[in-house]
Amino acid sequence: MKFEEFVKRVGKMPVVDIENLLSGVSDPLPLKVQVSRWVKAGKLTQVKRGFYLLADAYRKNDICEPYIASVLKVPSYISLEKALEYHDLIPEAVAVYTSVTTKRAGRFVSKIGVFDYRHIKSSLFWGYESVVINKQTTFIALPEKALLDLCYLNGMRISQDYLEGLRLQNTEKIDKERLFKSAKKFKKPGMLKVAKEIEKYMDSDTENEKVL
Numbered sequence: 001m002k003f004e005e006f007v008k009r010v011g012k013m014p015v016v017d018i019e020n021l022l023s024g025v026s027d028p029l030p031l032k033v034q035v036s037r038w039v040k041a042g043k044l045t046q047v048k049r050g051f052y053l054l055a056d057a058y059r060k061n062d063i064c065e066p067y068i069a070s071v072l073k074v075p076s077y078i079s080l081e082k083a084l085e086y087h088d089l090i091p092e093a094v095a096v097y098t099s100v101t102t103k104r105a106g107r108f109v110s111k112i113g114v115f116d117y118r119h120i121k122s123s124l125f126w127g128y129e130s131v132v133i134n135k136q137t138t139f140i141a142l143p144e145k146a147l148l149d150l151c152y153l154n155g156m157r158i159s160q161d162y163l164e165g166l167r168l169q170n171t172e173k174i175d176k177e178r179l180f181k182s183a184k185k186f187k188k189p190g191m192l193k194v195a196k197e198i199e200k201y202m203d204s205d206t207e208n209e210k211v212l
Contacts, residue, residue, distance in 0.1 A: 001031060003043060011060045014136050015071050016044070016052040047115075048072055048108040065113050067136035069097040072108055073117050076101035077128035077139035080118070080153070083146035088170050100125070100141075100149055118153050127182055144179040147198060148191060156190040163201045171202040 010016045018035060022028040035052065038044040044052045047068060053059065069078055076099040084090045098116045105119040127145025130137055141149060151158050176199055183195035 001034060003034075003038060006034070006038075007054065007058050011054065011058065014061045014064060014067055015047065016054065017071070018050045018052065045111055047110045047112055053112065061136070062134045063112060064134045064136040064138070065097055065115075066131070066133050066138035066140070068112065069099050069115050070138040072115055073099065073101045073103050073106070075125065076103070076117060077125075077141055079128070079141035079146050079149040081150065083141040084143070084150070084166075084168075086140055087143045087146065087173055089143055089146075089173060090167055091169060092167070100153070118149075120149070120153070124152075124186065126185070142178070143174050144182050147174070148179075148182055148186065148194065151194045152186060152188070152191060156188070156194055158194050158197045160197065160201055160204075163197065168201060168205070171205045174198070174202060176202070 010021070018032070022031060025031070035044060039046055039052070043055050043058065045055065046052055051072060053063065053068075066078060070076060078086070078097060079100045080098045081090065081094045082096065082098050085092070085094045096114045096116050098118065100120040101117045102120065102122050102125050103117070106117050108115045127148075128139045128141045131140050132138075179198060180192070180195050183191040
């Protein structure tokens with residue numbers, strides 16, 4: 001296949017999934033060899049094995065890292081610090097796109113970015129919403145679930161000092177009722193303690209704003 005023909009077929013795809021293209025193809029080797037050559041020539045960028053982006057000169061869609069994060073592992077949703085950044089609950093920009101998945105944990109490093117995946121059991125795979133960014137749909141944890149995922153996956157050890165270090169801000173965006181309902185769904189006593197620490201921090205944050 002010539003590259004011009006390849007571009008016509010995949011030009012509108014945000015991410016090129018080679019396995020989908022090869023579906024029904026009797027001999028996939030020639031296309032795989034071509035893809036390898038196009039990567040070396042800089043016409044394609046590999047995000048992970050089997051997933052590629054067209055170079056800027058050929059792409060018809062803007063790169064959308066949140067969308068890429070959602071397709072590299074299915075199912076998954078962006079959570080932890082990256083979701084907190086999205087909801088403006090922390091001030092710093094987070095370089096790594098961390099998602100949770102029911103599949104095996106893993107990390108993919110590419111020119112596009114770093115995509116990290118943390119494993120979570122199926123019973124805890126909830127608390128996210130679909131979000132459209134640059135006309136591409138991704139999945140991002142709700143503020144309360146992002147915080148709880150962070151604490152759960154990092155050992156449920158939380159304190160006021162920990163939240164201060166996280167530089168948690170705009171806490172009015174956190175729904176207390178949903179926070180506690182979500183904590184109970186974990187069915188771990190430690191998660192209710194986490195919710196109480198977050199509530200305490202929120203109340204302190206509110207009092208500080210009143211003083212200011």
